[in-house]
Amino acid sequence: MNWIDEIRKLRDERQLSDAQTAAELGVSKQFLSDVLSGKKQLSNKIKLKIWSRRERDLDRESLLAFLPSKVAEQLLEIDIAREKRRADALLGGGGGAKDWVSDIITLRDERGLNNTEFAAELGISQPFLSDVLNRKKAVSWPLKIAIWSRKNYDLSRDSLLNLLPEDLSAELKEIDRERGRRRAAKIAEKNKPR
Structure with a gap:
């Protein structure tokens, strides 16, 4: 499972902005941007938030x-x-x-x-x-x-x-x-x- 793809799908399916997506995941917009660009890794806590919001x-x-x-x-x-x-x-x-x-x-x-x-x-x-x-x-x-x-x-x-x-x-x-x-x-x- 590619976490960056999962974040993008979550954002796109719910028609959220990057700022709204970051707020839903409890992270800053800058942190989300760094994750999406591959500069930072997600903690298991944030991965759990993403996974729980997806129907996987x-x-x-x-x-x-x-x-x-x-x-x-x-x-x-x-x-x-x-x-x-x-x-x-x-x-x-x-x-x-x-x-x-x-x-x-x-x-x-x-x-x-x-x-x-x-x-x-x-x-x-x-x-x-x-x-x-x-x-x-x-x-x-x-x-x-x-x-x-x-x-x-x-x-x-x-x-x-x-x-x-x-x-x-x-x-x-x-x-x-x-x-x-x-x-x-x-x-x-x-x-x-x-």
Whole structure:
């Protein structure tokens, strides 16, 4: 994630001047100008303000942006090697059938969501999720891909969250959960019988 681009998007989407953007972020107009020109770096506190005002998921890219760039690059190299080993193991078989339902339950519980919220996050209906969890319906390919990507991303996400200062990590997680609840509420309202 490029913080300069995020600031510009925030400014442009809200049709703010540089002075208004600086005021919203709690910095001086000169500091904002120095950041936009690459002369100064942002603190995690200001990065958190920017991230919380953007509708971005708490994904690996977002979390890496809170780390020093050298640390983030090293972690990405390690993760690429880890993912290659994991993909090789998955494609190579490795034993019995994968229990997707178990992974779905684990991921739901790790994210701290109920079935309705989790279904909304996955982009599926709550009744379909219930049928899958009760093994009445098979796990579809799109759902498998959603679980696979989130499961890997959540493992990386948890590791990254542990590297961040505890207060920043807690605040990022809470903002992310609240966004998930808002999404679920919007979907529930949209799907409510009229």
